[in-house]
Amino acid sequence: MRLLGVLARVEALKAVKRPAFWVTVGVFAAFNTIANFAPGSGSERAGFPDAWRGIIEPAINLGPVFLAALMILLFAPEFRWRTARQNVIDGLSKEQFYWAKVLLLAGLVALFFVTSVVIGMLPLVLDPGGGGGAFVEPMDLNYLLGFLVALLLWGTAGLMISALVRAAGAGLGLLFLYFICEQIVTALLSSRWSALERMFDFLPGQLFQTITDSAMYYPEVLARTNAARAERGQDLLVYPELWIPLVAALAYVVLFLGLAYVNMRRRDL
Amino acid sequence: MAVIETSGLTKRFPAVLAVDRVSLTVEQGQVFGFLGPNGSGKTTTIGMLMGIIKPTAGTFRLFGAGAPRDLLAARARVGATLETPNFYPYLSGRDNLRIAAAIKGIGKARIEECLEIVGLRGRGKHRFRTYSLGMKQRLALAATMLNDPELIVLDEPANGLDPKGMKEVRDIIRLLADRGKTIFLSSHLLWEVERTCTHVSIVRKGRVVGTGTVAEIVGGEISAVVRAEDDEALFAALKAFPEATSVRASDEGLVVALASDDLAALNRYLAGQGIYVSHLARRHRSLEDAFMDLTGEDGDLGQASLTEFVS
Numbered sequence: 001m002r003l004l005g006v007l008a009r010v011e012a013l014k015a016v017k018r019p020a021f022w023v024t025v026g027v028f029a030a031f032n033t034i035a036n037f038a039p040g041s042g043s044e045r046a047g048f049p050d051a052w053r054g055i056i057e058p059a060i061n062l063g064p065v066f067l068a069a070l071m072i073l074l075f076a077p078e079f080r081w082r083t084a085r086q087n088v089i090d091g092l093s094k095e096q097f098y099w100a101k102v103l104l105l106a107g108l109v110a111l112f113f114v115t116s117v118v119i120g121m122l123p124l125v126l127d128p129g130g131g132g133g134a135f136v137e138p139m140d141l142n143y144l145l146g147f148l149v150a151l152l153l154w155g156t157a158g159l160m161i162s163a164l165v166r167a168a169g170a171g172l173g174l175l176f177l178y179f180i181c182e183q184i185v186t187a188l189l190s191s192r193w194s195a196l197e198r199m200f201d202f203l204p205g206q207l208f209q210t211i212t213d214s215a216m217y218y219p220e221v222l223a224r225t226n227a228a229r230a231e232r233g234q235d236l237l238v239y240p241e242l243w244i245p246l247v248a249a250l251a252y253v254v255l256f257l258g259l260a261y262v263n264m265r266r267r268d269l
Numbered sequence: 270m271a272v273i274e275t276s277g278l279t280k281r282f283p284a285v286l287a288v289d290r291v292s293l294t295v296e297q298g299q300v301f302g303f304l305g306p307n308g309s310g311k312t313t314t315i316g317m318l319m320g321i322i323k324p325t326a327g328t329f330r331l332f333g334a335g336a337p338r339d340l341l342a343a344r345a346r347v348g349a350t351l352e353t354p355n356f357y358p359y360l361s362g363r364d365n366l367r368i369a370a371a372i373k374g375i376g377k378a379r380i381e382e383c384l385e386i387v388g389l390r391g392r393g394k395h396r397f398r399t400y401s402l403g404m405k406q407r408l409a410l411a412a413t414m415l416n417d418p419e420l421i422v423l424d425e426p427a428n429g430l431d432p433k434g435m436k437e438v439r440d441i442i443r444l445l446a447d448r449g450k451t452i453f454l455s456s457h458l459l460w461e462v463e464r465t466c467t468h469v470s471i472v473r474k475g476r477v478v479g480t481g482t483v484a485e486i487v488g489g490e491i492s493a494v495v496r497a498e499d500d501e502a503l504f505a506a507l508k509a510f511p512e513a514t515s516v517r518a519s520d521e522g523l524v525v526a527l528a529s530d531d532l533a534a535l536n537r538y539l540a541g542q543g544i545y546v547s548h549l550a551r552r553h554r555s556l557e558d559a560f561m562d563l564t565g566e567d568g569d570l571g572q573a574s575l576t577e578f579v580s
Binding site for chain 1: 316319321322358359368
């Protein structure tokens with residue numbers, strides 16, 4: 001427990017003194033605030049529990065991307081500055097250094113989650129709506145869970161890329177290039193071989209889109225979306241059972257953490 | 270008691286054999302110089318001792334500990350810095366030490382003490398990236414001293430320093446040695462090592478080519494500096510002199526190593542060859558000479574070799 005405390009303290013000190021930390025969190029918070037206070041967004045909320053979707057929706061797409069970028073910005077430079085090496089020389093094992101980064105990730109996930117919820121709640125605090133019934137419905141909890149898993153998916157991807165690439169610029173480039181390429185490749189191949197489409201649903205980028213889509217959690221949103229699609233003559237959206245994409249995303253989380261761990265153990269610093 | 274013991278320590282990178290079966294022992298209280306040209310495997314060897322590089326073969330012990338878990342505990346008794354000072358550029362010197370201190374389990378008071386020793390207390394609040402190279406090296410020394418280690422490992426601590434900075438670093442090393450610390454000092458500044466160290470190991474292309482006390486390494490070889498008008502003729506004559514074991518060029522003239530110290534015999538021989546010397550003097554062998562003999566390198570390791578050898 002003492003070691004965990006030391007690792008957490010060290011990572012917190014490294015993070016909060018880094019300008020990139022405040023810039024990234026600040027920009028994310030600003031986007032989130034704008035989205036929550038934009039005309040129309042607040043007025044649609046009648047209070048809890050109906051407000052939850054509006055609270056999570058602006059953050060669920062942006063938050064994970066900002067988190068992954070921040071994870072790379074905080075972790076990858078440790079190799080260029082050779083501070084990863086110095087931390088080990090000072091007394092950490094390579095495994096302990098890795099766990100310090102996992103703790104950092106956990107802290108950042110908590111920070112992004114709490115920041116999003118707090119900013120999302122602000123319009124309701126300033127202008128309480130009517131609402132009624134339970135504070136939170138099961139589908140809201142599922143959406144919150146989806147947000148958490150999405151943060152973990154991108155955050156662990158950022159951690160793994162940092163450990164593998166060991167350079168912030170190249171790491172950020174690789175992260176975004178992968179997701180862009182995945183979109184292009186799956187779109188091209190799916191149009192030719194529709195049988196591949198279901199398989200592609202389990203690629204990280206596609207999973208991210210699935211678990212961040214409010215239509216998967218809220219039947220009325222799905223109904224509205226499908227009605228619009230039907231009008232346009234498009235195929236109706238059909239989502240698998242909720243647990244399937246969430247478990248698949250968590251499997252990627254474990255895979256990314258595992259690859260980062262093995263890499264940290266095996267490679268010299 | 271052996272503080273560092275290596276046996277057949279080897280590191281092979283895909284393209285190069287960086288460390289080749291290095292075996293050495295550093296006893297408690299020694300100021301041990303680890304010498305070698307750039308790229309001879311010094312930093313890689315230290316990296317293996319510090320747990321940041323995995324050995325390909327061989328074993329090592331720190332304070333008698335060899336198993337991974339024991340080594341982690343043994344490293345708590347070590348203070349080390351490798352190559353350039355490695356710190357967070359956006360943090361102040363003091364905050365950088367706070368990180369090192371937290372990892373080592375050291376309190377704040379000791380941070381101030383170490384900043385004081387290296388003369389950085391007044392600059393402790395400034396960001397590391399604003400420090401001069403000398404200040405960075407001193408901060409690295411402060412970080413190594415935080416846990417009052419029994420063994421201090423310094424890799425090229427005088428790199429890039431001006432003469433004043435070098436003297437400061439040397440004074441700190443001496444201060445630590447006087448306090449009974451074991452110091453493992455990697456350097457290619459031979460005169461620095463000769464002034465500071467009690468023992469040395471010399472490595473070349475990853476292999477230890479000489480080890481012992483400084484006196485043993487320098488040895489009792491007799492040599493003389495000779496100058497004459499015609500350098501080429503002098504060089505040829507010295508090569509042919511039966512008592513000469515080696516001849517090489519230096520800034521002072523040609524340096525001839527001799528089997529006996531009869532300089533009069535050498536003078537007679539050269540006169541017999543029609544060479545009248547303008548300078549002939551006995552020469553004390555330095556660590557630099559020993560280093561050149563053992564490694565085939567020039568003393569200024571950054572420049573091309575000007576030395577010729579006759580065995």
